[in-house]
Amino acid sequence: xxxxxxxxxxxxxxxxxxxxxxxxxxxxxxxxxxxxxxxxxxxxxxxxxxxxxxxxxxxxxxxxxxxxxxxxxxxxxxxxxxxxxxxxxxxxxxxxxxxxxxxxxxxxxxxxxxxxxxxxxxxxxxxxxxxxxxxxxxxxxxxxxxxxxxxxxxxxxxxxxxxxxxxxxxxxxxxxxxxxxxxxxxxxxxxxxxxxxxxxxxxxxxxxxxxxxxxxxxxxxxxxxxxxxxxxxxxxxxxxxxxxxxxxxxxxxxx
Amino acid sequence: xxxxxxxxxxxxxxxxxxxxxxxxxxxxxxxxxxxxxxxxxxxxxxxxxxxxxxxxxxxxxxxxxxxxxxxxxxxxxxxxxxxxxxxxxxxxxxxxxxxxxxxxxxxxxxxxxxxxxxxxxxxxxxxxxx
Numbered sequence: 129x130x131x132x133x134x135x136x137x138x139x140x141x142x143x144x145x146x147x148x149x150x151x152x153x154x155x156x157x158x159x160x161x162x163x164x165x166x167x168x169x170x171x172x173x174x175x176x177x178x179x180x181x182x183x184x185x186x187x188x189x190x191x192x193x194x195x196x197x198x199x200x201x202x203x204x205x206x207x208x209x210x211x212x213x214x215x216x217x218x219x220x221x222x223x224x225x226x227x228x229x230x231x232x233x234x235x236x237x238x239x240x241x242x243x244x245x246x247x248x249x250x251x252x253x254x255x256x257x258x259x260x261x262x263x264x265x266x267x268x269x270x271x272x273x274x275x276x277x278x279x280x281x282x283x284x285x286x287x288x289x290x291x292x293x294x295x296x297x298x299x300x301x302x303x304x305x306x307x308x309x310x311x312x313x314x315x316x317x318x319x320x321x322x323x324x325x326x327x328x329x330x331x332x333x334x335x336x337x338x339x340x341x342x343x344x345x346x347x348x349x350x351x352x353x354x355x356x357x358x359x360x361x362x363x364x365x366x367x368x369x370x371x372x373x374x375x376x377x378x379x380x381x382x383x
Numbered sequence: 384x385x386x387x388x389x390x391x392x393x394x395x396x397x398x399x400x401x402x403x404x405x406x407x408x409x410x411x412x413x414x415x416x417x418x419x420x421x422x423x424x425x426x427x428x429x430x431x432x433x434x435x436x437x438x439x440x441x442x443x444x445x446x447x448x449x450x451x452x453x454x455x456x457x458x459x460x461x462x463x464x465x466x467x468x469x470x471x472x473x474x475x476x477x478x479x480x481x482x483x484x485x486x487x488x489x490x491x492x493x494x495x496x497x498x499x500x501x502x503x504x505x506x507x508x509x510x511x512x513x
Binding site for chain 1: 395396397398400401404405468469488489490491492493494497
């Protein structure tokens with residue numbers, strides 16, 4: 129082969145190789161473009177997903193804020209409910225205590241037929257359950273005068289006998305109804321209550337309560353109920369005890 | 384709940400019965416004494432968790448009983464609630480001076496008494512006691 133032919137063959141080989149190389153480059157370029165396009169697509173999808181997730185997170189946050197508000201309201205309502213139950217519990221406890229007061233008073237009045245014990249019990253009820261250390265118990269004698277039977281913490285002036293309609297106590301007893309001053313501290317007359325002791329419609333005595341204890345400024349509902357109870361139960365207890373004493377104590381005294 | 388022992392001291396049956404009514408539904412074993420002398424004796428013998436002590440009683444009053452209970456090694460830490468008819472400062476001050484832990488006035492308010500008893504026996508938080 130001549131030198132010229134060798135040179136031509138070499139050039140032809142080189143051209144073929146270059147052509148092959150160019151073809152390879154083009155194929156690679158095509159692959160890279162496809163990969164770039166795929167990446168671009170992935171990126172777009174990721175961006176879309178991120179936007180979607182962000183929107184979802186915002187929605188969840190809004191829902192959480194609404195839920196938090198709802199829970200706060202529920203908590204406030206439960207707290208209010210709890211407070212109301214506590215109030216009701218205290219009211220029930222107070223009511224139960226008031227009923228206990230009435231039961232204790234009634235029970236104690238009928239534990240004995242000894243006159244002195246009954247009189248002491250009436251005083252104890254006034255001192256310990258109503259809250260006064262100034263009390264007088266009067267009984268009607270055979271001349272229809274109210275005579276002092278027992279007293280605690282009062283001066284001589286308040287021990288004097290009287291008849292129905294005579295003096296402030298006698299006037300209060302004329303109606304035959306329980307008199308009670310709700311705010312005795314504010315009243316000019318320190319008398320708090322005047323309780324007629326009645327057997328049927330006959331007034332056979334009276335419990336007069338003067339000043340209340342300093343830490344008790346006013347009568348409460350249960351005090352009125354206690355006065356009503358005393359009007360009935362104290363009178364029968366005292367009447368029975370008096371009959372028992374007049375009969376020469378026929379039974380063993382229960383005390 | 385562990386049952387606690389409470390000593391009720393008063394010469395008045397009315398008050399003792401009232402206190403039993405108020406505390407009777409709770410987890411308490413109630414024992415009673417009619418005067419200060421008996422209270423000191425029962426406190427030493429029965430070692431109660433709490434004492435409700437009246438002030439004015441025959442034989443020995445509440446203040447003296449309170450002082451004697453405080454002076455005894457075995458009973459000095461028992462909480463004592465004085466039950467007083469008079470709520471004036473001087474009377475309350477005398478109670479503190481003789482070692483009482485707290486006081487309630489007569490007529491007894493059941494809500495107040497229960498709250499103080501539960502509080503001293505460590506049964507409820509202050510919120511409820513209030």
